[in-house]
Amino acid sequence: xxxxxxxxxxxxxxxxxxxxxxxxxxxxxxxxxxxxxxxxxxxxxxxxxxxxxxxxxxxxxxxxxxxxxxxxxxxxxxxxxxxxxxxxxxxxxxxxxxxxxxxxxxxxxxxxxxxxxxxxxxxxxxxxxxxxxxxxxxxxxxxxxxxxxxxxxxxxxxxxxxxxxxxxxxxxxxxx
Amino acid sequence: xxxxxxxxxxxxxxxxxxxxxxxxxxxxxxxxxxxxxxxxxxxxxxxxxxxxxxxxxxxxxxxxxxxxxxxxxxxxxxxxxxxxxxxxxxxxxxxxxxxxxxxxxxxxxxxxxxxxxxxxxxxxxxxxxxxxxxxxxxxxxxxxxxxxxxxxxxxxxxxxxxxxxxxxxxxxxxxxxxxxxxxxxxxxxxxxxxxxxxxxxxxxxxxxxxxxxxxxxxxxxxxxxxxxxxxxxxxxxxxxxxxxxxxxxxxxxxxxxxxxxxxxxxxxxxxxxxxxxxxxxxxxxxxxxxxxxxxxxxxxxxxxxxxxxxxxxxxxxxxxxxxxxxxxxxxxxxxxxxxxxxxxxxxxxxxxxxxxxxxxxxxxxxxx
Numbered sequence: 001x002x003x004x005x006x007x008x009x010x011x012x013x014x015x016x017x018x019x020x021x022x023x024x025x026x027x028x029x030x031x032x033x034x035x036x037x038x039x040x041x042x043x044x045x046x047x048x049x050x051x052x053x054x055x056x057x058x059x060x061x062x063x064x065x066x067x068x069x070x071x072x073x074x075x076x077x078x079x080x081x082x083x084x085x086x087x088x089x090x091x092x093x094x095x096x097x098x099x100x101x102x103x104x105x106x107x108x109x110x111x112x113x114x115x116x117x118x119x120x121x122x123x124x125x126x127x128x129x130x131x132x133x134x135x136x137x138x139x140x141x142x143x144x145x146x147x148x149x150x151x152x153x154x155x156x157x158x159x160x161x162x163x164x165x166x167x168x169x170x171x172x173x174x175x176x
Numbered sequence: 177x178x179x180x181x182x183x184x185x186x187x188x189x190x191x192x193x194x195x196x197x198x199x200x201x202x203x204x205x206x207x208x209x210x211x212x213x214x215x216x217x218x219x220x221x222x223x224x225x226x227x228x229x230x231x232x233x234x235x236x237x238x239x240x241x242x243x244x245x246x247x248x249x250x251x252x253x254x255x256x257x258x259x260x261x262x263x264x265x266x267x268x269x270x271x272x273x274x275x276x277x278x279x280x281x282x283x284x285x286x287x288x289x290x291x292x293x294x295x296x297x298x299x300x301x302x303x304x305x306x307x308x309x310x311x312x313x314x315x316x317x318x319x320x321x322x323x324x325x326x327x328x329x330x331x332x333x334x335x336x337x338x339x340x341x342x343x344x345x346x347x348x349x350x351x352x353x354x355x356x357x358x359x360x361x362x363x364x365x366x367x368x369x370x371x372x373x374x375x376x377x378x379x380x381x382x383x384x385x386x387x388x389x390x391x392x393x394x395x396x397x398x399x400x401x402x403x404x405x406x407x408x409x410x411x412x413x414x415x416x417x418x419x420x421x422x423x424x425x426x427x428x429x430x431x432x433x434x435x436x437x438x439x440x441x442x443x444x445x446x447x448x449x450x451x452x453x454x455x456x457x458x459x460x461x462x463x464x465x466x467x468x469x470x471x472x473x474x475x476x477x478x479x480x481x482x483x484x485x486x487x488x489x490x491x492x493x494x495x496x497x498x499x500x501x502x503x504x505x506x507x508x509x510x511x512x513x514x515x516x517x518x519x520x521x522x523x524x525x526x527x528x529x530x531x532x533x534x535x536x537x538x539x540x541x542x543x544x
Contacts, residue, residue, distance in 0.1 A: 020218060024225035031300045032233040037461075039302050057185055064189050071196075072214040074299065075306050075334050075342050078207045079196025086189050123303060129197055133349020133459055134303045142302045 014164040015050075015062050019069045022046055027073055038145040043070045044118055045150040047085040048111040049157035051093030052102075054165040062165060063089025077129050084125060088118035107158055112151030119143035212337050288495060289535040291315045293341070295528045305345040305460060307331075307528060312339045315533075320493065322534045328499035328522030329353075329486065330531055341533070345525050346500070347464055351457040354487040355466060355500055357517060358451075360479040452487045455500065455519060463504060466517040478506050484519050493538050 007013060022042050030040045047066045051059020067085030071078050092114035099106045120143045123134035150157075200207045293315070297308035311317055313336050323330040323343045331351060335342035344351055453469040466484070482503050488496020504520035 020221055021225070023218070024222045025229060027222055027297060027300045028226040029229035029233060031298055032229075033236050039300055041302070057182060060185060060189055064192070068196075069214075070300075072211050072218070074301055074304060075344065076301060076304050077197055078200035078211075079193045082196065083190070083193035086193070090186070119302070126303070129201075131350060133457070136459055136462075138460065146302070 011058075011165045015065060015161075016069075018046065018160065018164050019043070019066050022066075023069050023073065026070070035149075036141070036145050038142050040149050041115065041119070041146050042153075043067070043081075044085055044088055044115050044146065045111065045153060045157050046161060047089040048092035048114045048118075048150060049154060049161040050165060051089040051091065051114070052096045052107050052110055052154070053158045053162040054093075056090050056093030056097070058165050059089030059093040060086045061089075062161070063087070076126065077131060080122070080125055080129060084118050084122050087121065088114045091117060104155060108151040108154040111154040111157070112147040115150035116143040116147030119146045208335070211335075215337055215340070289316075290532045291317060291535060292530055292532055293317075294530055295343075296340075302460075305348040305457070305525075306334065307343045307345065309341045309343060309531065309533070310339070311533065312337050312341045314338055316535050317341045317533050318537045320538050322494040322498065322536060323531050324498060324534065325523050325528060325531045327524065328501060329494065330523050330525065330528065332493055333533065343531070346455075346457055346521060346523075347459065347462070347525060348457045349459045351464075353455045353494060353500075354452055354489065354492050355455045355484050355519075356452050356487045356497075357466060357469060357478070357484050357503060358482050360477050360482060453517070455484070463518040463520060466503075466519060467514070469514050469517060478503070478515055478517065480504060480506060484517075490539055495534065495536050 026042050030042055033040065043066045047059070047063030050062035050066075053059075054062070064082045064086035066089075067082035068079075070081040070085065074081060092110045095110040095113060096102050096107060102110070120139060123136075123139050126134045196207075291311055293309040293311035295307045296310045299306040309317075309323075317333055317336055319333055319336055321333045323332060329346055331343045331345040331348070333341050334344040346353070451469050453466040455464050455466045457464050469478070480503050484500040484503060486492065486494040486496055486498040486500060488494070499522050501519045501521040501523075503517045505518040507516040507518070509516055
């Protein structure tokens with residue numbers, strides 16, 4: 001029984017559950033709300049927020065996991081979102097460490113920048129794996145909008161991911 | 177400074193991604209199986225999320241799209257009135273063409289079974305243009321099958337699970353299809369007056385069918401157990417095509433046509449030549465283009481508005497003569513590259529609801 005609760009309470013389980021719930025809203029609600037004809041990327045938001053909440057490494061793993069789940073519902077090359085979201089989580093965590101004690105606005109900035117960077121990298125990575133035609137000027141607008149939206153919702157996302165990935169303030173799981 | 181663990185983590189994640197991409201590229205079926213299994217777990221959660229979030233989606237749509245929707249609705253009503261008559265006349269033409277093809281032993285779209293499916297989801301990505309349908313393998317749908325709607329070509333099936341399938345739209349950059357395009361219509365067509373005759377005999381359950389085959393008129397009588405009203409058009413058919421024998425065709429009534437209907441018949445001597453090219457999607461908000469069309473004296477001048485249909489053939493993704501759209505712009509290019517044609521798709525891909533999946537799997541998509 002103890003072991004069961006340990007599994008239930010583990011960051012991995014929490015992250016998977018959050019991932020499935022967020023993914024379900026990504027494919028329904030956020031698929032409908034398309035400001036400026038851009039789909040808001042809440043899975044990417046969670047990936048970047050993981051990096052800010054629990055550090056680069058945890059962010060990379062959580063981002064990879066969220067991207068992997070996202071790949072399950074996409075027709076794009078399998079593993080591409082995992083790679084890019086993992087990068088976003090890692091980058092958000094890395095940018096956040098530039099500040100000694102990052103303020104709220106810096107966290108928003110980290111998530112916004114890393115999300116925009118991930119959106120820009122995605123079509124470039126697609127090109128590498130042989131999917132042509134995604135690298136267009138429209139990508140810049142999409143990256144800007146996604147970055148802005150993710151920055152706006154950064155703080156609740158960080159709070160959620162901290163609950164999922166960090167057991168206490170001093171103890172970070174999945175760290176070295 | 178990177179620690180060993182951090183480096184190792186990055187390398188492991190990178191290698192895992194490469195492994196996944198390789199597995200996906202090898203078409204081993206493992207990835208499809210994993211996706212199917214995930215779908216079984218995920219669908220109920222998604223349905224629940226859909227129910228919960230629908231009011232919010234409706235509010236969003238109501239606030240932002242209401243006025244546009246109202247304008248569009250009025251415009252569509254006008255369009256519908258105009259199209260009703262034309263559609264019936266077109267149906268008659270299509271039936272006539274199918275009869276001709278059948279007489280000559282040529283394949284027609286009418287001989288291909290289809291499944292009607294509803295669009296239940298859209299791709300949540302900003303890059304891929306796909307839709308999800310509520311029918312899958314259990315309805316006979318397979319990868320590669322062509323998807324159409326009432327207007328024309330929509331796309332092709334790229335993924336199938338037991339009860340769901342994914343459609344890649346014709347505007348997706350990965351979509352390519354061989355199509356036929358004709359030159360500009362030449363103005364020398366003749367307008368023929370078509371007299372209409374209606375014969376009805378239903379009192380004793382028998383129907384008299386008057387058939388006019390030029391140059392002589394023949395009347396035949398058949399017995400039917402149902403009460404039927406048959407409208408027969410007497411067509412003045414003149415042709416110079418060798419080996420072509422005019423035959424009687426029963427056409428549906430033209431709306432409001434109590435007297436003489438005007439139809440425009442192209443002269444047989446001006447049947448337009450067609451060239452085959454490759455249509456490729458260009459991504460969101462961009463029209464597909466046709467490449468590899470070579471201008472020639474036989475083809476003549478290319479211009480806007482000419483219809484584009486699928487080319488067909490054993491290696492093609494779709495059967496022949498499926499309506500794709502019309503040429504909206506001709507871009508002349510220098511050298512041997514030939515002109516580039518932008519295509520306005522006949523189907524409105526922004527508002528798809530019900531679509532038809534042709535149960536025609538191209539040879540190139542059948543797993544070996």
